[in-house]
Amino acid sequence: MLSPKSAETVRATLPAVGEAIGTITELFYRRMFEAHPELLRHLFNRGNQAAGTQRQALAGAIAAFATALVEQPGVRPDALLDRIAHKHASLGVSPAQYAIVHRHLSAAIAEVLGDAVTEDVAAAWDEVYWLMANALIEIERRLYAQQGVLAGDTWRPWTVVARVQETPHVVTFRIRPADGRPAPAFRAGQYVSVQVELADGARQIRQYSLTNAPGSTVRSFTVKRADGEQGGPVGEVSGQLHDHVRVGDVISVSAPYGDVVLDTTDTYTPLLLISAGIGCTPMVAMLEDLVDRGHQGPVTVVHADRSAADHALRVDQERLVTKLAHGAAHFWYERPEGEWPEAYTGLVDLSRVAVPEGAQVYLCGPLPFMRAVRARLLERGVRPSAVHYEVFGPDLWLAAQN
Structure with a gap:
């Protein structure tokens, strides 16, 4: 919950921040990737960055969280936070990276809004950021603990044991843990992240839904080649998987995550x-x-x-x-x-x-x-x-x- 003083300041400045949030997030990502190019190469989706969709999602999340804080101060927007936290955990985001984001996001807000960012305004929006960041860090800590991994250490080697060409543009990969340990449990509807090394040395990550029953010892995920249709990004990772990954290859796959899961409490629910x-x-x-x-x-x-x-x-x-x-x-x-x-x-x-x-x-x-x-x-x-x-x-x- 925001302090009363910060809540008043955020309520007063929310229209201005909301109007400029697209410019702010664009500048934020540019600043952060200039300072930390490894984040763009090895963590963030380069296709989404090029298309601008990640900026739009971040802008919407910040605006929605701040609005919730001032309009419903006693209610935490868990749906928003859970969706983000599951995605972060699948990427291996660590608590230390939130400080990097804070530094460059604060600088972007100050540059875009200029003199409007007084000491009180900066303090209020810092409070918004850390309320959101600390909530995410805590949710992600629990998600990592549930999978028995350290924060940010979500990757394991998996061996491709089968490859099925479903359609000319869709392939299913069946995989088994390469380290001999049991496959982690998951719930129907969850996804894994798959990390591949591209020709330029970048290690890009994408999420793919698991398509087999939770009780199976072999995991399956299905990949459609992203071809840039309807203005979407051309698939660096889907292309690599389609063109180069074969039976016997070892790939890096995360533990399963995802907040949209099948409710198993009632076998009679329509x-x-x-x-x-x-x-x-x-x-x-x-x-x-x-x-x-x-x-x-x-x-x-x-x-x-x-x-x-x-x-x-x-x-x-x-x-x-x-x-x-x-x-x-x-x-x-x-x-x-x-x-x-x-x-x-x-x-x-x-x-x-x-x-x-x-x-x-x-x-x-x-x-x-x-x-x-x-x-x-x-x-x-x-x-x-x-x-x-x-x-x-x-x-x-x-x-x-x-």
Whole structure:
């Protein structure tokens, strides 16, 4: 909770900071990477930096956290903090790095806002930063402890034991710990970070959802080659994995993390698993888990893709749905093939999908898709708290969530 004096100062300056936050974060990253180029080479996603999406996510997170402090002083925005902390833990972020961020973020705020940053203003925004940073450090400490690793030391060697070409642009890698120790436990819906060394010596990191059941001794993750479509970054890491990683190779993989996980407390809860494109990956792990646990409630799978040929893991989704007591699957394709029904051509039509009372919904896919689906679900009476979503890449939605 902010001190009363700082709360008053932050409330008064929040509009000015919010208006300039994009400029502030751009300058912050430039300053920090000039002073610490190793962070850009070995920690931060260079593609997201080039596209500007990481700056947008940071700006949204800072603005959302500060707003929460002044508008709901007795409530900590745990959804925001947990999402960030899980991502940080998967990257191996350490407490010492928060001091580096503070130094360059404070300098950027002072440079952009100039004389408006009085001693009181600087002190108030320092308080905001360290409230957020210390909360994240504590959450990340617990996450590291749960995995039995030291803070920042999340990497282990894993051997690739199988490689499956799912579609021309999607590959599944099956891996086993190379050090002989047991694979760490995980929950359906979580992801791992994969670190690869590129041709220029940079060690870049990306997150990929685990696609197998939590009880399996072999882990699987599925990678779509990022080709820069729709303005996104070209995939340095996905390209390296597709082109160079083969059976027998050893790769560095983090412990599993992720806050969007399947609730396992009630085997009768109605579930909707809604995805688009490569967003099907966490849904497959959830289906595997539901089958293993003998889930008795209705489970409805909804997936949208360009075509059946582009639909990775479709066979797995269909196989698992048939094993559930009350499973159903609905697939929509933009470019259907053969005798595909017109009703399932084009965009997802949720009016064709039953939404049981009390359903829990899990979303994964492009942000516009998830926003549209969430809006339709709320119109049909689904509670906002029952809609859970996973974003691949910087979370540009969380700060704007209701």
